[in-house]
Amino acid sequence: MxxxxxxxxxxxxxxxxxxxxxxxxxxxxxxxxxxxxxxxxxxxxxRADEFDPRVYAISPASQQFLVELGIWDLLPADRVMPVEAMEVFGDAASPPADAVRRMPAPSTGRVELSAWQGGLAAMAWIVxxxxxxxxxxxxxxxxxxxxxxxxxxxxxxxxxxxxxxxxxxxxxxxxxxxxxxxxxxxxxxxxxxxxxVTRSTYDATGLVMHLSVALPHQGRARQWFTPDGVLALLPMPDADGQPQVSMVWSMRTAKADALLAMDAATQRVAMGERLFEATGGVLGALTARTSLVGFPLALQSAxxxxxxxxxxxxxxxxxxxxxxxxxxxxxxxxxxxxxxxxxxxxxxxxxxxxxxxxxxxxxxxxxxxxxxxxxDGLYRLFDSPLAPVNWLRNAGMNVVDRLPPLKRLLVQGASGL
Missing domain, CATH: 3.50.50.60 (FAD/NAD(P)-binding domain)
Structure with a gap:
């Protein structure tokens, strides 16, 4: 130099x-x-059974890049979890009043995507x-x-x-x-x-913590669009002999601040109750393994x-x-x-x-x-409280779930390949 x-x-x-x-x-x-x-x-x-609170979902394209860099094989295999499938759940609502006669009975939207639909070894890897x-x-x-x-x-x-x-x-x-x-x-x-830079805030906070769950996660990532915001549970390697997931909950800032302000014992109970309700008990009881951490959410570009x-x-x-x-x-x-x-x-x-x-x-x-x-579009779509929008977005998810070619395109698009 x-x-x-x-x-x-x-x-x-x-x-x-x-x-x-x-x-x-x-x-x-x-x-x-x-x-x-x-x-x-x-x-x-x-340390065995202790995991970094911050984890990433590495896409197949990123995983291939890390292989090219000679990084992937340096990661301890027992601390990496492949995501074999993903389930996305909407939020149930009634259809618009003037459309009740013309539309089918409402149901909670749901889309299930699998790695095999895109011909992939995994949809992502949690690292x-x-x-x-x-x-x-x-x-x-x-x-x-x-x-x-x-x-x-x-x-x-x-x-x-x-x-x-x-x-x-x-x-x-x-x-x-x-x-x-x-x-x-x-x-x-x-x-x-x-x-x-152009910056806009979401009036939302990302809440992060690791959880022990009563039922096996089966290598599935799950995401719910709830009234409290977007909740994601990512599969993790077992810890202390129990299945473990990592939570990211994009929650309205006022509600998130109230949870973050609670003492540890109260917070633990409140989070367990909210999570069980939001997930419908699909993973059984959820128990905090780490403290709750929050960070503000924004959209920004230079x-x-x-x-x-x-x-x-x-x-x-x-x-x-x-x-x-x-x-x-x-x-x-x-x-x-x-x-x-x-x-x-x-x-x-x-x-x-x-x-x-x-x-x-x-x-x-x-x-x-x-x-x-x-x-940004998905966030704003599911952030709308309007009943017609609510009904249509869930109906749309159910339509997507019945179209294998579209699901294959979604999986391949999400992979970055």
Missing amino acids: NSSRSSASTIIVIGTGIAGLASALALARKDQDVALLGPKAPLPPA ESRELERALRQAVQMFNIRWIADRYAGLERHAPDAPLMLRTANHAGLPCGLAVGADGADSPLRESIGLP SQMVAPGVALVGDAAHLVHPLAGQGLNLGLGDAKALADTLATREAYRNVYDLRVLRRYQRARAEPLLAMRLAT
Whole structure:
């Protein structure tokens, strides 16, 4: 990084979470000169029967990308759960009064999707955030990727079409050709170059906890559209000899705040009762294994994913509703697309060439728009309290459930392949 030629071709990934680690590794495997900038906090050791509260549903496309990165086999097999099927339940309602004579009796909407319908080994794999990060760190070390354990503080550019100089919290100057922002939804890099974001909140909080369940989950993910919001139960490996699921409940903020404010004992009872009612007892009694954690939900996108000498990946570029569990998958898709784009650029173009970076942005435009429209549209569809909408959405789910070709398309679309 001392010569002007080497600094002009150097890529510095800002952010050392999963998106940043995956981006750096993907670039290194494409023979790019890459370094990481960000903290390197120690990871706690894995403990039997204790699972990270934060888990991800890794799509088949993301799983294949992790295989290509050499990451997948580094994950402990006994801590990864394949999702073989998914059941989605609507919310029952009566049809509009003037349509009672013409419409069939209402019923709760339901769609069942299976991996075999799409010719897949699994619809997704549930993976702990901590174990995925641990595997990525191991691979980064194996590839001898430079890790600068400092914080980004700003950048300088002496000409519009020239390399950058990054500044760190410890006043170091780091010359580079391209800065990759993998530094989260509040991205300091994005902020420093003045890229605006469009953000809308859902007046909803994501509640997360792990639960022991009385009945086997059979490798099925289940999702309910309830009056309290969208509830998802993801299958997990057994813990302490009992079946375990991970809960994500997108709940109205006022109701979520009331639950979060309860003392532990009261909260435990209240959650058990609400969950049993919401799920109809399909998994029997549900007992909390971890404390309840909440985080605000929002839809956000940067006006551009690229600028001269800068590219954004993951949450720095976009946030979607967790309804489909696709946030990390989109970030991994960004990492792969950026590495592929830079590796296939013309030999006479620099890594900071805006024409090259715009190819990356175009490659991601369609999948990002499709996911944003799908998750936001489904949320708003099921958030409507109007009786006609309520009835129609459940009837629509039942129609979909009777059309195998459409279900196959849904499974393949959700896989990202």
